[in-house]
Amino acid sequence: MREVIKKHGLTxxxxxGQNFLFDMQLLDRIAAVPGSLDDQSVFEVGPGPGGLTxxxxxxxxxxxxxxxxxxxxxxxxxxxxxxxxxxTLINEDALALDHGSLFDGPFHIxxxxxxxxxxxxxxxxxxxxxxxxxxxxxxxxxxxxxxxxIVAQPGSSAYGRLSILAQWRSTAKLAMxxxxxxxxxxxxxxxxxxxxxxxxxxxxxxxxxxxxxxxxAFSQRRKMLRQSLxxxxxxxxxxxxxxxxxxxxxxxxxxxxxxxLARLLS
Numbered sequence: 001m002r003e004v005i006k007k008h009g010l011t012x013x014x015x016x017g018q019n020f021l022f023d024m025q026l027l028d029r030i031a032a033v034p035g036s037l038d039d040q041s042v043f044e045v046g047p048g049p050g051g052l053t054x055x056x057x058x059x060x061x062x063x064x065x066x067x068x069x070x071x072x073x074x075x076x077x078x079x080x081x082x083x084x085x086x087x088t089l090i091n092e093d094a095l096a097l098d099h100g101s102l103f104d105g106p107f108h109i110x111x112x113x114x115x116x117x118x119x120x121x122x123x124x125x126x127x128x129x130x131x132x133x134x135x136x137x138x139x140x141x142x143x144x145x146x147x148x149x150i151v152a153q154p155g156s157s158a159y160g161r162l163s164i165l166a167q168w169r170s171t172a173k174l175a176m177x178x179x180x181x182x183x184x185x186x187x188x189x190x191x192x193x194x195x196x197x198x199x200x201x202x203x204x205x206x207x208x209x210x211x212x213x214x215x216x217a218f219s220q221r222r223k224m225l226r227q228s229l230x231x232x233x234x235x236x237x238x239x240x241x242x243x244x245x246x247x248x249x250x251x252x253x254x255x256x257x258x259x260x261l262a263r264l265l266s
Contacts, residue, residue, distance in 0.1 A: 019183040027055035034137045037061040041107035045094040064088045112141040138196040147192035161214040169201040210262035217250040238264040
């Protein structure tokens with residue numbers, strides 16, 4: 001990978017949130033997280049020079065990669081030539097694309113996500129109206145702080161809106177941590193890979209209601225629910241109907257309790 005970078009004169013763009021991974025053993029481990037990818041369709045966002053892309057292709061996957069940075073396209077095109085018919089490249093902004101329309105059937109999502117769009121893309125995938133979604137699993141690299149928020153349990157300082165959105169109809173686990181020194185250039189923070197698999201969706205719950213409920217509740221996480229939810233129409237009534245003490249703080253509620261509140265609001 002270092003030779004590829006040198007050949008094409010590539011440097012990581014801070015504006016695009018890029019940090020390149022060169023360690024192929026590490027990249028192979030990331031590609032193995034969802035299980036066998038042999039002949040599976042995989043969606044990758046921000047492949048950069050193609051380190052993870054190479055690992056996915058070597059694992060037998062058929063990869064559709066969206067790369068906004070035109071500087072990286074020649075290196076990725078060379079990779080496509082080495083794996084004929086296995087790599088499709090799209091030079092677009094991943095946030096603006098309808099990802100499901102790129103595939104005829106189910107697919108996995110694996111990505112060393114650009115730091116500046118990671119959370120926005122995650123919420124986009126978690127908010128799929130069709131459930132189970134078209135994607136079968138998410139294997140995503142985040143800053144460690146964001147990864148901790150995704151898998152956090154009630155009562156922890158990391159627990160919040162992202163935890164609930166990721167866990168109310170999915171299972172989320174920390175697959176591995178990645179030291180900052182593994183990247184070029186090394187970021188200021190540690191990173192981690194999160195693995196998310198969709199599960200059954202609770203009945204009668206609207207995602208939009210759950211999203212606004214959690215956003216409102218955690219906008220003042222140090223305050224009692226009666227203070228934060230009084231701004232949400234029907235919020236205090238939902239608390240009473242659910243039998244939840246309005247003096248509790250949002251980080252003490254289980255995911256199932258937020259689901260019940262969202263069901264009542266829905």
